[in-house]
Structures are given as structure tokens and as C-alpha cells.
Amino acid sequence: MPVKVMIPTPLRAYAGKREAVELDAATVGEALGRLTSEFSELRKHLFTDDGKLRSFVNVYINDEDIRYLAKENTRTKDGDTISIIPSIAGGCCS
Amino acid sequence: MSGEAQLWISMQLAEQIRRHGAETYPHECCGALLGRDNPVSAHSSSDEGAEKPQREVLALFPLVNRRDDSPRNRFSVTSGDVRAAEKEAARQGIDVIGWYHSHPDHPARPSEYDREHAWPWYSYVIVSVAAGAPTEITSWRLADDRAEFSAEEIAICQRASV
Numbered sequence: 001m002p003v004k005v006m007i008p009t010p011l012r013a014y015a016g017k018r019e020a021v022e023l024d025a026a027t028v029g030e031a032l033g034r035l036t037s038e039f040s041e042l043r044k045h046l047f048t049d050d051g052k053l054r055s056f057v058n059v060y061i062n063d064e065d066i067r068y069l070a071k072e073n074t075r076t077k078d079g080d081t082i083s084i085i086p087s088i089a090g091g092c093c094s
Numbered sequence: 095m096s097g098e099a100q101l102w103i104s105m106q107l108a109e110q111i112r113r114h115g116a117e118t119y120p121h122e123c124c125g126a127l128l129g130r131d132n133p134v135s136a137h138s139s140s141d142e143g144a145e146k147p148q149r150e151v152l153a154l155f156p157l158v159n160r161r162d163d164s165p166r167n168r169f170s171v172t173s174g175d176v177r178a179a180e181k182e183a184a185r186q187g188i189d190v191i192g193w194y195h196s197h198p199d200h201p202a203r204p205s206e207y208d209r210e211h212a213w214p215w216y217s218y219v220i221v222s223v224a225a226g227a228p229t230e231i232t233s234w235r236l237a238d239d240r241a242e243f244s245a246e247e248i249a250i251c252q253r254a255s256v
């Protein structure tokens with residue numbers, strides 16, 4: 001099923017400078033998997049070394065946060081838009 | 095990552111970041127940097143004389159620090175805040191090019207926590223606020239491999255913001 005993944009500005013350099021990538025996937029996790037196998041440099045910015053989505057990476061499907069759906073198992077439909085939205089964190093000392 | 099990254103910002107906007115840091119002291123402040131990356135087209139020649147900004151801050155979007163639990167040494171900007179900042183940037187015809195925050199009573203250098211949570215490409219501006227008074231202001235970019243931050247020169251310019 002073709003879905004569109006929107007790439008946030010800070011990651012476009014790792015996705016052939018594209019704003020969006022269209023690919024076939026049945027779930028959000030599959031879409032992100034296909035995306036990062038096509039653009040392997042994206043992987044370390046989206047996933048931790050043990051393959052979990054980083055805490056500051058937010059994934060929305062048509063404006064709904066997948067944390068409140070079935071997370072990466074959320075099923076996709078034809079024409080869905082998946083958006084990767086940053087959250088920003090930091091602090092002065094560890 | 096180029097070793098010569100530079101961030102242009104007007105005196106007024108730099109002062110606004112410093113003031114925000116003083117206002118929220120002893121808590122951390124945070125906000126978005128709105129502006130342009132590579133505003134000069136690739137074909138422009140160098141014979142124009144004056145230096146051209148490769149990345150320039152044109153407006154700020156101050157935010158509320160969401161870390162109520164430890165606001166003195168942490169800040170957080172939710173994805174909703176990020177979307178609001180992007181929307182405001184789009185309204186002004188520019189982009190979110192980075193983020194600023196303060197380090198109350200700590201030097202203006204990124205912490206390990208900053209690095210772990212950073213995104214590439216963005217400029218991360220840090221202002222040190224010592225005993226309530228803003229001091230040093232620095233800017234940083236994360237390396238492609240996430241291993242470290244590189245310092246980015248801040249060029250304070252006189253031009254009025256757009």
C-alpha cells in the first residue's frame with residue numbers, strides 16, 4: 001500500500017534532500033524499516049542502537065501520534081501520510 | 095560537517111535570547127530560531143565583496159520550558175511546540191533552523207544530555223546565565239555520526255531583523 005513519509009528538515013540531507021518519500025508498507029514500522037533501508041544514514045537518527053525509536057522522534061499518521069494508536073504496529077491504508085516530528089530536549093549538565 | 099559553520103544573528107535578537115535566559119533564571123529558557131539556511135543561491139560569485147550569511151536567524155519563537163520536574167537543568171520542547179514553531183516560520187516564509195536554551199550557572203557548552211537528544215542540521219544556541227546575568231553565547235551543530243557537537247561561529251550583525 002503506497003504511503004507517504006514526510007521527512008523533517010534536519011533529516012532531509014540523509015534522505016536525498018527529499019521532503020517526502022513514497023513507499024509501500026502495511027504498518028508504520030514497516031514504512032520506517034523500508035525508509036531506513038533505502039536511506040541507511042537515517043537509521044541512527046531515528047533509532048537507538050538496539051533498534052527502538054528514539055525518545056525525541058515522534059511519528060504521526062495523518063496527524064495522530066502513533067503512541068496513542070498501535071505504535072509501530074499501527075496499520076496503514078492507501079494514501080496515508082506518516083510524519084516524523086522532532087521534539088527537542090537538552091539541559092545544562094548530565 | 096563543514097568546520098566553518100557560521101550563524102548570523104542581529105544584535106537585537108542575540109540580546110533577546112540573553113534576556114530570555116535572565117528572565118527564566120534559575121530555570122532554563124528555550125525557544126526556536128527562525129531564519130534561512132543558505133539564503134544565497136549557489137551561482138552567486140564571491141566578487142560581491144561582503145560576506146554572505148550561510149545561515150541566518152531572522153526571528154525568534156520563545157517557548158515555555160515543559161520540564162516542570164527539573165527546569166533548572168533540563169528543557170523540553172514538545173512535538174506540538176515544534177509544529178507551532180514550524181507554522182510560525184512558514185507564515186513568515188522562513189524555516190526553523192535551530193533552537194536556543196540557557197545553562198543557568200553552567201558554561202555555554204553542550205552537555206552529554208544535549209548531545210544525546212540532539213538532531214543533526216539544527217543550530218543549537220546556548221546562553222550561559224551566571225547568578226542571573228547572561229554571559230557567554232555559543233552555537234553548536236551535531237556531527238553526522240552523532241558523536242559530537244562542533245562549535246559554530248556566531249556572527250553578530252547590525253542589520254535589522256526582517
Ligand SMILES: [Zn+2]
Nearest residue numbers: 090091092208
Ligand atoms: Zn544544554
